Amino acid sequence: MKNKNVLFMTQAAMIAAIYVVLTVVFAPLSFGEIQIRLAEALTILPVFTPAAIPGLFIGCLIGNILGGAILPDIIFGSIATLLGASFTYLLRGHGKFMAPIPPILSNILIVPFVLRYGYGIGLPIPFMMLTVGAGEILSCGVLGLILYAALHKYKNTIFKTTAVSN
Incomplete structure (x- = not known):
C-alpha cells in the first residue's frame, strides 16, 4: 500500500513537472486568444494512470503562475485542465x-471567458471558442493521440498502478 502511494x-509529480516545462518553454504558443499549449497533449495520460489528474492540475496551475497568467486564468484555466483530465479518466x-x-471541450467552454473577462480581449467569444478549440484539437487530439500510441505498448511497465486496456 505504501509503495502504491509513493508511485x-x-x-x-513527474507529470506536473513535464507540464510546467512544456508550458513555460513554449510560453509564446501557450497563452493568448490563439494558443497551442503543447503541454495539453499530456491530458491523454489519465487513460493510463489516475495520478495524471492531480499531476495535470498542479502542472497547469504552476505553469500558469510561472507563465505570468492573471489570477482568473490561473484558477479557471487550471480548473479546465482538471475537468478535462477527470473526464478523460472516466x-x-x-x-x-x-x-x-473532455480536455478539448472543457477548454473551449472555459478559456474564452477568461480571455474576455480576465484579459479584456475584445474578440467575440464564439470566435475565441474556435481558436482555442483549434489549438486544443492540435495539442490534445493530434499530439495527445500520438503520445497515446507511443505509450500504449509500454503501459504495463511505465504505469504499473492502473494499466487500462484499450
Whole structure:
C-alpha cells in the first residue's frame, strides 16, 4: 500500500513537472486568444494512470503562475485542465479517440471567458471558442493521440498502478 502511494505521488509529480516545462518553454504558443499549449497533449495520460489528474492540475496551475497568467486564468484555466483530465479518466475504457474530447471541450467552454473577462480581449467569444478549440484539437487530439500510441505498448511497465486496456 505504501509503495502504491509513493508511485502515485511520483507519477503525479513527474507529470506536473513535464507540464510546467512544456508550458513555460513554449510560453509564446501557450497563452493568448490563439494558443497551442503543447503541454495539453499530456491530458491523454489519465487513460493510463489516475495520478495524471492531480499531476495535470498542479502542472497547469504552476505553469500558469510561472507563465505570468492573471489570477482568473490561473484558477479557471487550471480548473479546465482538471475537468478535462477527470473526464478523460472516466472515459478511459471507451476507446482512445474519446480520451481527448473532455480536455478539448472543457477548454473551449472555459478559456474564452477568461480571455474576455480576465484579459479584456475584445474578440467575440464564439470566435475565441474556435481558436482555442483549434489549438486544443492540435495539442490534445493530434499530439495527445500520438503520445497515446507511443505509450500504449509500454503501459504495463511505465504505469504499473492502473494499466487500462484499450
